[in-house]
Amino acid sequence: MRAVITGASGFVGRQLVPLLAGAGVELLLVGRAPEELARLFPGQAVCGYDEIANRAGGFELLIHLAVLNNDADAPPEAFFDVNVGHLLEVARVAQDAGIARFVNISSVHALDEGNVSPYAQSKREAARRLAAMEGIGAQTIYLPAVYGETWSGSLSFLNRLPRPLARLAFRPLAALKPTVHVGRLAAFLTEPAQGGEDEIILSDGQDQNLVYRTARRLIDLAFVAVVAVFLGWAMLVIWLLIRIRSPGPGIFAQKRVGRHGDVFTCYKFRTMKQGTVQAGTHEVAGDAITPIGRFLRRTKLDELPQIWNLLRNEMSLVGPRPCLPVQRELVEARRRRGVLRLKPGITGLAQINDIDMSDPERLARRDARYGALQSLLLDLRIVVATARGRGRGDRTAGQAS
Structure with a gap:
């Protein structure tokens, strides 16, 4: 050469x-x-x-x-x-x-x-x-x-x-x-x-950095403790409001693709009407979302039950958002770019930049960027941006651009 x-x-x-x-x-x-x-x-x-x-x-x-x-x-x-x-x-x-x-x-x-x-x-x-x-x-x-x-x-x-x-x-x-x-x-x-x-x-990358992995796990567990202690009452109130305002369970359990492509059960407050098709949010009609669901999705409070996934080490506070097994194009795009080696997160780099699952290739590229640039300071930036309201989450079919 x-x-x-x-x-x-x-x-x-x-x-x-x-x-x-x-x-x-x-x-x-x-x-x-x-x-x-x-x-x-x-x-x-x-x-x-x-x-x-x-x-x-x-x-x-x-x-x-x-x-x-x-x-x-x-x-x-x-x-x-x-x-x-x-x-x-x-x-x-x-x-x-x-x-x-x-x-x-x-x-x-x-x-x-x-x-x-x-x-x-x-x-x-x-x-x-x-x-x-x-x-x-x-x-x-x-x-x-x-x-x-x-x-x-x-x-x-x-x-x-x-x-x-x-x-x-x-x-x-x-x-x-x-x-x-x-x-x-x-x-x-x-x-x-x-x-x-x-x-x-x-x-x-951070795969072999014990300091990063330990600090990240401790942050996840601290988040679980804070939510459980200070927002446990709010979670109970939200659950009751969902049950009262629309038929169906308060907690929505759904199979998602996690680290290494393993499937796990992800928990969220139910924001859609009971019986809504199991598909990516961008493929679901906007009228499937309940009135209280719109508020929960806008404030991201629907994600709070995922502290159980954090506790079980199936998810982390920051990482690529886990998709459905039926979203095969996104799963393959993430596999091709090595994204599946990452633990999925409640929020992520793509989310604070308004990149949702309606564009699988673009989302997988941004997830791969996060995997390459993963660090404690970047994770902190993503958490702060999420707390300040950046990122609207996955759009429904009527909102997707």
Whole structure:
């Protein structure tokens, strides 16, 4: 394999180059100061940007790391000049050189539409413009905080600690925010190109982070205790009102698809008329919802009985909303993107962004994003947003857009 790397003198590049070289990849390192690259990476081929066309013939991959980072003290136009203009110029040169695969490295900050910093805006625009280019296989890979043998940015203080202590301190920090080891990036780049996905996020995930898993379980149990102690009376009142106002049970039990595709019984206050068809909410007529059901769904009080599912460890406070087994398109889309490894939740990233089950592919993509970016701080943001009323829940057939 032969690969061109731009911006290799940055932190990610200094961690990535030795891994790729060790895997047998022939490298050409490109930068504005080739002599600095030669000093940093003895024995590697280096050149300036004006030499790419002549030096990169026969190379299959270009990894674009060159960037004006979000900590740079520069005007907004400088971010767009470097992160958009320069990227597109390099992509065109790569195309002329016959390089079939172009990988643009970006940050997960660019995925947050609420982030309007010049860096995030320029990286979003770069990804859009790159995706529109024809004649080259272009991908944008989004990364959270990257680490390798050393750490950078807000984690750089770990470099001053003894190695065993630094690794021990890193676990709780990684539970707070998503991270990715540079080895995952190297492995992705040396595999055959993976097409079909318009959003590729590489991260370590939290599956193996005991600190995150323990904290999350404790938060779930604390939520159960708070609801049971302080809202137990309200749950009883709601149950009585449902029984009085419409025929049928107060609690609605329904089979849902949980973690690893296992089916479990999910409990909610009944918000629809008895006998309503078992289908996704977006497939149910709006007049199936009872008057009190509308209030419960709007205030999300209908979800309170799910504290029993939390107690049984079938659900978590935050996670992808569990769907019905008959929603096969959504189940398959989630399976394909690895979402089913996640425990379902009472609320989630998709819900606070008004993405419901009427669009299975879009929902599965956002669920997969949550799985990649899962962290305690993100979970807290989702809970706060839910408490503040963001997300209207699944729309009925008359409301679906």
